[in-house]
Amino acid sequence: MRVSQVTLLHEYMVRSAEASPEKTALVFKKQRFTWAQVHDQVGRIANALKSLGLQRGDRVALYLDNSPELALGIFGTLAADGIFVVVNAQTKADKLAYVLNDCRARVLITDRVLEPYYTPALQEAKHLEHMLLVDMGDAPAKIGATTCHDFVKTVGDAPVAWPACKRIPSDLAAIIYTSGSTGDPKGVMLTHHNMVSAAESITTYLENRPDDIVLCVLPLSFDYGLYQWLMVNQFGGTLVLEQSFNYPAAILKLIEEEKVTGLPVVPTIASILRQWEEKGARLQNIRYVTNTAAALSLTHIETLKRLCPNARLYSMYGLTECKRVCYLPPSLLDAKPLSVGVPMPNMEVFVVGPDGKELPPNEVGELVVRGPHVMRGYWEKPEITAEWLKPSPHIPNEMWLWTGDQFKRDEDGHLYFVGRKDDIIKTRGEKVSPREVENAVYSMPGVQDAAVVGQRDDILGQAIRVFLVLTEGTTYTARDVVQHCSARLEPFMVPKFVTFVSSVPKTPSGKITKKNIWDHALGARVGGDEL
Numbered sequence: 001m002r003v004s005q006v007t008l009l010h011e012y013m014v015r016s017a018e019a020s021p022e023k024t025a026l027v028f029k030k031q032r033f034t035w036a037q038v039h040d041q042v043g044r045i046a047n048a049l050k051s052l053g054l055q056r057g058d059r060v061a062l063y064l065d066n067s068p069e070l071a072l073g074i075f076g077t078l079a080a081d082g083i084f085v086v087v088n089a090q091t092k093a094d095k096l097a098y099v100l101n102d103c104r105a106r107v108l109i110t111d112r113v114l115e116p117y118y119t120p121a122l123q124e125a126k127h128l129e130h131m132l133l134v135d136m137g138d139a140p141a142k143i144g145a146t147t148c149h150d151f152v153k154t155v156g157d158a159p160v161a162w163p164a165c166k167r168i169p170s171d172l173a174a175i176i177y178t179s180g181s182t183g184d185p186k187g188v189m190l191t192h193h194n195m196v197s198a199a200e201s202i203t204t205y206l207e208n209r210p211d212d213i214v215l216c217v218l219p220l221s222f223d224y225g226l227y228q229w230l231m232v233n234q235f236g237g238t239l240v241l242e243q244s245f246n247y248p249a250a251i252l253k254l255i256e257e258e259k260v261t262g263l264p265v266v267p268t269i270a271s272i273l274r275q276w277e278e279k280g281a282r283l284q285n286i287r288y289v290t291n292t293a294a295a296l297s298l299t300h301i302e303t304l305k306r307l308c309p310n311a312r313l314y315s316m317y318g319l320t321e322c323k324r325v326c327y328l329p330p331s332l333l334d335a336k337p338l339s340v341g342v343p344m345p346n347m348e349v350f351v352v353g354p355d356g357k358e359l360p361p362n363e364v365g366e367l368v369v370r371g372p373h374v375m376r377g378y379w380e381k382p383e384i385t386a387e388w389l390k391p392s393p394h395i396p397n398e399m400w401l402w403t404g405d406q407f408k409r410d411e412d413g414h415l416y417f418v419g420r421k422d423d424i425i426k427t428r429g430e431k432v433s434p435r436e437v438e439n440a441v442y443s444m445p446g447v448q449d450a451a452v453v454g455q456r457d458d459i460l461g462q463a464i465r466v467f468l469v470l471t472e473g474t475t476y477t478a479r480d481v482v483q484h485c486s487a488r489l490e491p492f493m494v495p496k497f498v499t500f501v502s503s504v505p506k507t508p509s510g511k512i513t514k515k516n517i518w519d520h521a522l523g524a525r526v527g528g529d530e531l
Contacts, residue, residue, distance in 0.1 A: 045076025187379030425454035446474030
């Protein structure tokens, strides 16, 4: 493990700016920023936030698509002694309002293009005082109780010198919202120590170095995407930031032009890349490829090996509650292609049975994690926190993370993901709460019962299917359901399949059960339109 003097997350940027001020730090479309430029802009953002009254520990919500404003706003919040909360730009008004109220954000940084969603959300925001608006134009000076400010002018007029920092490593750096089985998003609390420890550990086993150039097409609201930027700051490399992988030909060209060496993917991206690999595409400069979220299929692995012939391929497993748990050393990829490997540096894991005792090799149990990366808990949800963080049976005053995921270990100690204990769906690299999708579907008049499940999909990891029971006289098509959900949910939450059934299985108490829903649907199907 490399030795680092950094204890606060934003000190990475200071160190990189001092070491290589003229080196390119961030590339976004036609914009290029040196480390000196990002450092200065972060100072301006921090001072702008301070001028709005931001105090130590206040939350700043960043509701933006991947952009320099988002990347620099994260560090600007930290440099102002704040806690950053990145909200996916595809989030609709109701969920945005929930997040703003739940974390009691004091400042929102967003873009005018998201006006259809932030305007109704701000009418419900009880604690928000200020909004910094990119491309403000003729936007109103006030929405509800929130005062609107021009981001460019406010930040441009602010001093460059960073304000004095009053934070310590045990203070919160971020709250990252993730889906929960109750349907309401949960705010994962991560301290500076949590995030610095995770960044140090990951860059150690990836063997990152200052000449690495990393492509990120993943949203920075997704912790896998967020850490690409944090880790580039850690090792002083370069991040090439994009907003999506919707135009793969352009992205492949960009990889060649920028001489990208690091390529983080999820199975959806790997599936798209397969089409280009079969046409003869080769990415000779890629030094390493990483995957997490859902496991890569053997086909995906072979595709990436041919596409990136000079790269090391890392299969990994993690969860927002501790960032990353384990990785498979590339040298073992051929021997153990279905394994997610060994614990990452500075982390220890156990596979335990219902009694909490560690299980022998090849027996399936719940994965339990200990280490400096484990979250502080869920924001203001002590009951749910207590279900996930439990006292160590061996070490006083230490909390271990019970992941809810089922694993087994082979005789060599390598880990294999078996399945989830709860019903959270992982699709397109994102976690989706079935309850959240069901709530959207239930808002359609005439929906009697709704049950949302995930099914294996080679491209998405899991695809979302909804089983629907309609009241007598109600008629919908699958397209009706999808359009309704599209207006209320992020795109990755919208069902791919809609199946109409006469009934869904229920417990004696009348609660819908998904245990045998597939078998039940075979005999209860009445429509089954599929998209």
